[in-house]
Amino acid sequence: MNRLAPLTLYTPGFAHYGIAWSPFHTTRLAVASAANYGLVGNGRLHIASIASLPGVPPTISLEKFYDTQDGLYDVAWSEIHENQLVTASGDGSIKLWDIMLNDLPIRAWQEHTREVFSVDWSNMNKDLFISSSWDGTVKLWSPERPRSITTLQAHTTCVYQALFSPHEPDVIATCSTDGTVKIFDLRMPAYAPPAPGSANFTKPLSAAALTVPASGTEILSLDWNKYKRYNLASGGVDKMVKVWDCRMVKIGPAGQETAFQAVGGICEAQFAGHEYAVRKVQWSPHRPDLLASASYDMSCRVWSTNPTAAGTNLVYIHDPHTEFVVGCGWSLYEEGVLATCSWDCKVNVFRI
Template sequence: MSGPRTLPGVLQTPGFAHYSLAWSPFHTTRIALASSANFGLVGNGRLHLVSVAPGPGGLPALSLDKQYETQDGLYDVAWSEIHENQLVTGSGDGSIRLWDVMLNDLPIRAWQEHTREVFSVDWSNIKKDTFASSSWDGMVKLWTPEHPRSLSTLHAHLSCVYQALFSPHQPDILATCSTDGTVKIFDLRAPAYAQGPGTNNFTHPISAAALTVPASTTEVLTLDWNKYRPFVLASAGVDKMVKVWDCRMIKIAETGNVGGVCETQLLGHEYAVRKVQWSPHRADVLATASYDMTCRVWNTSPAAGRAQLMYIHDPHTEFVVGCSWSIYEEGVLASCGWDSKLNVFHV
């Protein structure tokens, strides 16, 4: 199989469709890329480590530093918030692996508790020794690298949990989204989570959400917390709409705590939206990636007479499933897709 090919601002990895990417919180120019053979339907996976450097014409130059092979496809990746050389991946065989980039070939730890595909992993940037995984088995699990089993289990949804993310503002708040069309917020301090005598978190998983937002009549594929506004998050999915929710504004229904107020709807994508991510530098800027082969940037509160849609990035030739803002350099965005291309560009 041919090796990676590069153009200014582009890295191509033939034979492996990309599913997710993440910028390192420690190194300004390092990206991790999770990918799968055969579009993730069958076959092995690969974790790529990529460096970004200044290139000709102001476009970044991307280079592949290292890669790791896995027996099943990789669907997500998250950098450790406590160790600059470590990162965690979620796989199609239900496994979670911890890698150290200073070592070759094999992960330093592996866990196998989920019974179906692990579709997201997220490392808490407040409780820095903890990360979360979500799976098609409906479960969300909390982990720490030093422990051989999960710390706790949330029976978050009855069906696939596409994403689970810690709040960047409060360490015990976690949001999830699912095929059931809801976004749920869990408060890990709630009494429902207390472990009593004779119980454990494997036979009695947590299932009580603090808030359930009926976000869509179809599958919700992605969500993200706003970095500047606590309890504001964006969601998107199969209905092609990006919605911004203020979850402090709760509507109490007869069935319990359901609600959240939709502040904004962003319309423009032609197919399902696979990824949303708020800018780490501006409270009103949001990036999205879609099956319509574009990555778009939006202003959620534009000035009078200005459009919400700020930018369309469309050189991809297949589904765009991942996008991520550079943490350190404002306006730099990376996107990845099923065309096996990683793009890094200025908005």
């Protein structure tokens, strides 16, 4: 794929919110989108594929799409059925689709009381997935069950993303409007005990194994490093991409803040350069040092935790989009290939 000529798929009328590569088909992508920028109206799930023949430039095309009654905010492929995937919807529903069938989902769940903003399928317990919502909860699901298995009252405010650890099957990470990243162990008791002398049981919070005070503003995205068991990246409204080691979240003394200080928690590294909020971060599945970030400044940037010869951590900038870049995803099979999706209704696939 030519580095200077990204492949572009245009989905007129539907601004994007999430993008995911299939774990089974090397050239297949799913895109979650919404009409009217998700403010009002319906949504659409797009299934796209890249065709590459010897001697012919590769192309990207739309295989099929599914319309929904409300906007779609995220999508995740099944890790056990090659043609199935789940979507997160603005009406609080979660739907399971089979792309071998037309028109309707094969299953739907309606438990969240507000928008579902993320879904993630476990790549270890392959029959489970999780969802996070603006209602402050994270729910654990099996496609074979009519109701959720577990509900975590993870935050008191919107949970923008929840992700399974790629190393520990019962560990998940969450990020929220409250500026924290939390780590939960699903084997632990569901709810934290009330404070001594307290009789308030109206909004119990699930017990987190670790709470990282990551920012004074909203954390919009996080991702686990695929090679380093305890490393997480986060991005949010403060325009920073931050790297955390869960074993060593240091708390700096008051009045002695450093360049890596963030509301008490000191990260391992941070990358500055985006002009507006960072909407998505994702580690490379092929290299432990590479990290991509998508931003409201209409760019996707690639960072390395190892400084380049020029002394910078910035490796590459992709900026042909004309609206918010809200999603980025590394190809699972081809190193260095990234896909981005944006409010300009365009998917770009390119090589760094």
